[in-house]
Amino acid sequence: MTLVTTLYVGLFYAATIILIVGVALRIKKYAQTPSPLKIPTMPAPRTQTGVVMRIFREVVFFESLFRANKWTWIFGYLFHFGLLLVLLRHLRYFTEPVWFWVNWIQPFGKYAAFAMVIGLLGLWGRRFLVDRVRYISTPSDHLILALLVGIGLSGLGMSYLAHTDIVSVKTFFLGLMRLSPQPLPADAFLLTHLALVALLMIIFPISKLMHAPGVFFSPTRNQTDSSREKRHIASWAQQLEAGER
Amino acid sequence: MADFEVPVLNEYPVIPKVKEGVMAHSAPFLAAEKFQTPLGFPGELPENWKEVAIDKMGELLGKYRSLQVFLDICVHCGACTDKCHYYLGTADAKNMPVARQELLRKVYRRYFTFAGKYFPKLVGAVDLTKEVLDDWYSYFHQCSQCRRCSVFCPYGIDTAEISMAAREILDTVGKGQKYCNEIIGKVFVVGNNLGLPEPALRDTLEGLEEEIEEDTGVKVRLPLDEKGAEILLITPSADFFAEPHVDGLIGYAKVFHEAGVSWTVSSKASEAANFGMFIGSYENMRRVALRIREAALELGAKRIVFGECGHAWRVAYSFLDTLAGPFDFLDQNYPIPQHICEFTNNLIKENKLRLNKAENDHMKLTFHDSCNVARGAGMGNVEGGQFTIPRALIKASCNYFYDMPQDTIHDATFCCGGGGGLLTDDLMEVRVKGAQPRMEALKRVTEEHGVTNLAAICAICKSQFAKTLPYYGFTMDQIVSVHQLVSNAIVLKGSEQEAELDGTAE
Numbered sequence: 004m005t006l007v008t009t010l011y012v013g014l015f016y017a018a019t020i021i022l023i024v025g026v027a028l029r030i031k032k033y034a035q036t037p038s039p040l041k042i043p044t045m046p047a048p049r050t051q052t053g054v055v056m057r058i059f060r061e062v063v064f065f066e067s068l069f070r071a072n073k074w075t076w077i078f079g080y081l082f083h084f085g086l087l088l089v090l091l092r093h094l095r096y097f098t099e100p101v102w103f104w105v106n107w108i109q110p111f112g113k114y115a116a117f118a119m120v121i122g123l124l125g126l127w128g129r130r131f132l133v134d135r136v137r138y139i140s141t142p143s144d145h146l147i148l149a150l151l152v153g154i155g156l157s158g159l160g161m162s163y164l165a166h167t168d169i170v171s172v173k174t175f176f177l178g179l180m181r182l183s184p185q186p187l188p189a190d191a192f193l194l195t196h197l198a199l200v201a202l203l204m205i206i207f208p209i210s211k212l213m214h215a216p217g218v219f220f221s222p223t224r225n226q227t228d229s230s231r232e233k234r235h236i237a238s239w240a241q242q243l244e245a246g247e248r
Numbered sequence: 249m250a251d252f253e254v255p256v257l258n259e260y261p262v263i264p265k266v267k268e269g270v271m272a273h274s275a276p277f278l279a280a281e282k283f284q285t286p287l288g289f290p291g292e293l294p295e296n297w298k299e300v301a302i303d304k305m306g307e308l309l310g311k312y313r314s315l316q317v318f319l320d321i322c323v324h325c326g327a328c329t330d331k332c333h334y335y336l337g338t339a340d341a342k343n344m345p346v347a348r349q350e351l352l353r354k355v356y357r358r359y360f361t362f363a364g365k366y367f368p369k370l371v372g373a374v375d376l377t378k379e380v381l382d383d384w385y386s387y388f389h390q391c392s393q394c395r396r397c398s399v400f401c402p403y404g405i406d407t408a409e410i411s412m413a414a415r416e417i418l419d420t421v422g423k424g425q426k427y428c429n430e431i432i433g434k435v436f437v438v439g440n441n442l443g444l445p446e447p448a449l450r451d452t453l454e455g456l457e458e459e460i461e462e463d464t465g466v467k468v469r470l471p472l473d474e475k476g477a478e479i480l481l482i483t484p485s486a487d488f489f490a491e492p493h494v495d496g497l498i499g500y501a502k503v504f505h506e507a508g509v510s511w512t513v514s515s516k517a518s519e520a521a522n523f524g525m526f527i528g529s530y531e532n533m534r535r536v537a538l539r540i541r542e543a544a545l546e547l548g549a550k551r552i553v554f555g556e557c558g559h560a561w562r563v564a565y566s567f568l569d570t571l572a573g574p575f576d577f578l579d580q581n582y583p584i585p586q587h588i589c590e591f592t593n594n595l596i597k598e599n600k601l602r603l604n605k606a607e608n609d610h611m612k613l614t615f616h617d618s619c620n621v622a623r624g625a626g627m628g629n630v631e632g633g634q635f636t637i638p639r640a641l642i643k644a645s646c647n648y649f650y651d652m653p654q655d656t657i658h659d660a661t662f663c664c665g666g667g668g669g670l671l672t673d674d675l676m677e678v679r680v681k682g683a684q685p686r687m688e689a690l691k692r693v694t695e696e697h698g699v700t701n702l703a704a705i706c707a708i709c710k711s712q713f714a715k716t717l718p719y720y721g722f723t724m725d726q727i728v729s730v731h732q733l734v735s736n737a738i739v740l741k742g743s744e745q746e747a748e749l750d751g752t753a754e
Contacts, residue, residue, distance in 0.1 A: 071327035071400035217321035223404035
């Protein structure tokens with residue numbers, strides 16, 4: 004095995020572990036921290052089904068963002084759903100035989116990469132052009148956008164400029180999954196693409212990217228409006244009551 | 249009139265360009281030691297204040313999922329940046345909700361996250377210093393915890409939660425706010441925010457009984473501490489004397505009278521407001537709420553009804569059962585607690601109130617959705633009941649009603665500018681500037697429909713508007729209580745008004 008292959012094998016195993024363990028620990032923390040008070044942003048659904056629908060609309064349509072700002076919504080939507088299609092398309096490199104529906108979305112996934120990059124550039128543009136957004140942007144906000152744009156462009160490079168040996172890439176990843184590493188082709192677009200993806204995986208649990216799992220734990224969105232019907236009390240608050248009544 | 253520039257009212261809303269530090273001078277008076285101690289807070293900055301503050305932050309992170317999640321997941325998308333009335337009215341960068349949150353988030357990152365510990369510059373993390381503490385004190389007292397930002401945030405991040413946590417940390421290091429903490433102390437000692445003792449309360453209520461009898465010829469009672477009364481009315485103490493609040497109280501009394509129910513005010517719990525929420529202190533909020541439970545038990549009441557008060561209704565509707573429940577000793581056939589608007593609305597639906605709308609024909613009304621009712625509570629056990637029920641009362645009592653522009657009402661309503669513990673004269677500048685978006689919307693309907701009056705169901709909104717309306721060319725008496733409108737229109741059985749309407753007057 005070449006040095007490059009060895010490096011990338013190590014990198015991807017490490018990145019995967021950091022991503023999975025890091026996100027799991029974070030989610031555990033969110034799940035275990037109590038919500039002592041009923042604080043849904045009202046009006047809120049009065050049933051659990053209603054809450055599921057509210058979060059569905061939030062996650063699938065970005066409902067609140069749509070109300071807030073149409074430009075951010077358009078760019079945000081282009082990016083996130085572009086990314087989703089691209090990710091689904093990439094499943095073909097990790098499955099053998101390839102699932103039939105992954106084949107179906109293959110052509111859409113290719114164009115989705117453009118949507119993703121355009122969305123990202125739009126969001127990035129706002130960080131320079133809108134004075135309010137410029138004020139609140141930190142260096143890491145810019146770097147994360149740069150990272151994602153880099154991933155998108157290097158990926159597009161392989162599709163449209165210099166094809167990589169995609170069959171070997173697939174062999175490499177199937178090898179990783181079966182714990183028997185296989186050689187990785189060493190062209191610039193591919194190595195850049197994979198290095199940036201691994202970096203993204205590594206910073207995921209320690210960055211604002213945690214908004215993806217975090218939104219499901221947001222008490223203002225996931226609580227029902229039922230405070231007059233059912234008593235809601237946290238364990239630490241219950242301790243205050245102990246011995247009083 | 250003011251030693252600051254009053255914002256202009258534009259024909260259509262304008263999002264101001266960001267200005268840095270223009271409101272940095274704004275901060276409320278500090279609470280003296282004698283107001284801090286009864287609440288369990290130190291009177292001045294302890295020597296190890298930094299440690300104390302960081303420890304408190306850690307404690308709160310473990311107690312409140314909202315705080316932990318909200319500090320982690322903001323992506324700085326900017327959706328909230330133009331949603332805060334204080335930003336729209338002052339243009340101060342740190343009054344953008346995300347920037348306000350960042351004041352706390354920066355310190356959270358520095359002490360509690362990997363990225364902030366090792367790469368502070370990259371993620372905008374800073375050490376906790378006295379300057380940061382001063383910034384917190386200034387800008388977390390330019391947030392009225394109205395939750396408008398949380399409506400528009402794609403993750404529902406609620407700045408109110410962050411500002412409550414920040415204020416609790418400030419209290420823990422001796423930087424309490426005089427207005428809130430002095431008031432909470434009064435509630436513990438006297439029973440209400442205004443420090444009205446029992447004899448004064450009794451006197452006031454008797455005076456109101458006389459006033460109603462003079463106006464209508466009907467003896468309508470306003471009982472105090474009456475054991476065995478079915479309903480315990482918990483209402484903001486401003487209802488006992490301030491204008492236009494007291495006209496609302498007269499309205500509740502007339503409604504109870506017509507409903508034929510027995511009711512009482514309690515001198516022990518003669519206050520609906522719960523300023524414990526404003527300072528983010530669960531313990532103090534709970535202590536204030538427990539008075540209501542004790543009063544209901546002592547008086548043997550079967551139902552609890554709340555008067556017109558915004559954040560009080562949030563604490564009542566959303567938190568009361570948590571803080572002071574379970575209320576298994578009350579009549580379970582009624583909502584616990586119930587809002588006076590729900591009570592009156594039920595009577596109207598059952599045709600038990602006779603309302604003569606013409607009595608309000610000298611006014612054209614609009615309705616200001618109070619932020620804590622709109623986004624922090626509900627009514628009528630239906631989604632959005634808090635919007636439809638007060639409007640239904642107004643429409644049943646008045647012939648002329650017009651809503652303000654859509655993006656300024658219902659859950660997109662603007663705070664009056666004085667909520668969240670800011671209703672104090674030492675914060676007049678931020679209060680007046682924060683009222684700008686609401687005043688602009690009001691101006692629209694005065695010009696388009698000839699609206700003359702603004703109705704509200706919150707004691708803070710009423711006081712705030714009475715004070716700020718004149719800054720914008722309106723008059724202080726343009727703010728009215730919803731139950732004042734009901735009171736004007738209600739035709740009591742056996743009253744002079746009834747005789748006149750039915751042609752049986754002599």
